[in-house]
Amino acid sequence: MDLLATAPTPDAPLTGEQKAWLAGYLAGLKERPNLAAPGGGEQLLVLYGSQSGNAEWVAVQAQRLAGARGLISRVADMDEVGIADVAAARKILIVVSTYGEGEMPDDAAALWHELADSAAPRLESTEVAVCGLGDSSYDGFCQTAINIDTRLAELGARRVVPRAECDVDFQSTIDTWLPAALDALAGIEAPPAAPEPAPAPERKPARKPAWGRRNPYSATIVTNRTLSAPGSAKEVRHIEIALGDSGIAYEPGDGLSVVPSNDPELVARILERLGATGDELIVDRRSERTLRESLTHHFEISTASKYLVDYVASRSGDAELTHLAETGDREALEAWLWGRDVLDVLNVDPSLTITGEELLGELRPLAPRAYSIASSPTIHGDSVHITMAVVRYRSFDRDHGGCASTHLADRRAVGEQIGVFITPNRSFRLPDDDVPAIMIGPGTGVAPFRSFLHERAARGATGDNWLFFGDQRREFDFAYREELEGFVDDGLLTRLDTAFSRDQEHKDYVQHRMAENGAELFAWLQRGARVYVCGDATRMAHDVDEALHEIIAEHGGFDADGAAHYVDELRTAKRYLRDVY
Secondary structure, eight states: OOTTSSOOBTTBOOOHHHHHHHHHHHHHHTTSOOOOOTTSOOSEEEEEEOSSSHHHHHHHHHHHHHHTTTOOEEEEEGGGOOHHHHHHOSEEEEEEEOBTTTBOOGGGHHHHHHHHSTTOOOOTTOEEEEEEEOOTTSSSTTHHHHHHHHHHHHTTOEESSOOEEEOSSOHHHHHHHHHHHHHHHHTOOOOOOOOOOOOOOOOOOSSOOOSSSSSOEEEEEEEEEEOSOTTOSSOEEEEEEEOTTSOOOOOTTOEEEEEOOOOHHHHHHHHHHHTOOSOOEEEOSSOEEEHHHHHHHTBOOSSOOHHHHHHHHHHHOOHHHHHHHHHOOHHHHHHHHTTOOHHHHHTTSTTOOOOHHHHHTTSOBOOOEEEEBOSOTTTSTTEEEEEEEOOEEEETTEEEEOHHHHHHHHSOOTTOEEEEEEEOOTTSOOOOTTSOEEEEOOGGGGHHHHHHHHHHHHHTOOSOEEEEEEESOHHHHOTTHHHHHHHHHHTSSSEEEEEETTSSSSOOOHHHHHHHTHHHHHHHHHTTOEEEEEEOTTTHHHHHHHHHHHHHHHHHTOOHHHHHHHHHHHHHTTOEEEEEO
16 A cells, blocks of 8 residues: 555645654654665675674674675665665675564565565576574574575576575574675685695784674673562563673664573483483584583583484384474474473483484584663663573473573672673664654563663653563562663653553553553654564564554554555664564
């Protein structure tokens, strides 16, 4: 539906629906990015579609490496370009994530619709390389990249390298794929294989490399306190980490990635199950380390992979596992894996013998965990804060816990160190100081909005702020209550609407507060407010999105198509931003 398709005339003024749409659209125009490429004549278009910042980080690395290959490149968010930009480019590298159960990131949706349209132009003169980021424990692994890569090929674009499909720990795949893709795009032939040279004498680097996945900063924990009150069904913690002399900088909206280690007790139980001491050396192409070190620091054991299920099924002959492996029923497999860790899967068949090397071959690498930053660089610049829910549950007669959350809660005390690095998220940034902000963040999703509010207070921002927060019980689960109510008293937080689901017989959630205040929420949109959502992608973000569509339809006088178009325009103007997981 094109709300501007029927232009007004002197005798036919704008309809109410057109006026509503136009007011909100014009309010957001000043925040739209400038798509002009500096200097023109670019040779490589690097596009990213990212929900949490990882794809953007890879795209920036691609631009850095492209310059060394003589490629003039421009990095752009996928929602900053259209099909005409794609058709005009002759060399394109795309890095795009998939989150949840095969969900496409918000910033990739508009371009995908243009690519998928039957009117999309032919691309026979275009060379492409596509990289997907995802999580193989979810259905639809790297589905966005698969869809885009397949469609580009259908339109005639030539793949210069096979598509990359990266799991949670994507660094090793990127280290191999990205240089090969850029070489191919630059027309550089791969050199013939040569014998590995003798190792050069170790030299001290001239300068310290940037802190990141390859080189996390060893930061000191200075605060680790429980936010949830005694009596809560949850354990939520506020953790402050000193950045020392690292030189690390961050912005509101960024994430902090934490490098965890596995629970030593679980490691010991797995070693006992294998009949191993832990001192056995595991040798691969890159390293030599003990089995205990591998299980503690390098492989995922708090959750089990489908590969391990397939392996145990093939070795044990267990009827249930064999059925799951043979039918490929993803939902049934996920239901079976729910609450099981690696030891639980091994214990399906107590008689099964497996070596350390065999087990590691079926495990996923242990990946850093990313948390939304809850602090302001202006106010808390020498430290970074996170808000973390500790995962604990009892299953199969054993206590289980989340790898990173129990590592921080139980095994890292104040004064001890933890490896960290910043995960930038330029797709989740504060608006200009005079722009209103609507923030929706139940549970630990409040974290980035604590950062936003502290930062806006420090800047003296004049834009109104509206926060929707929810959890289970007001008495026990109102995270940062004193701070938030203080922001209300100070006038910084214009509105604070809360929903506590278990304080009454019926369940009450943030989307219900949104609906109750729909007229005012739509009025905020009409004067240019940005909408931010942080938290669970599977349920909360979906329910909030539905509520937003319904509010716009009801209070803007739109039909379903008109409301969907309005929301699409919010996304395109970067006025509807989500940090969901």
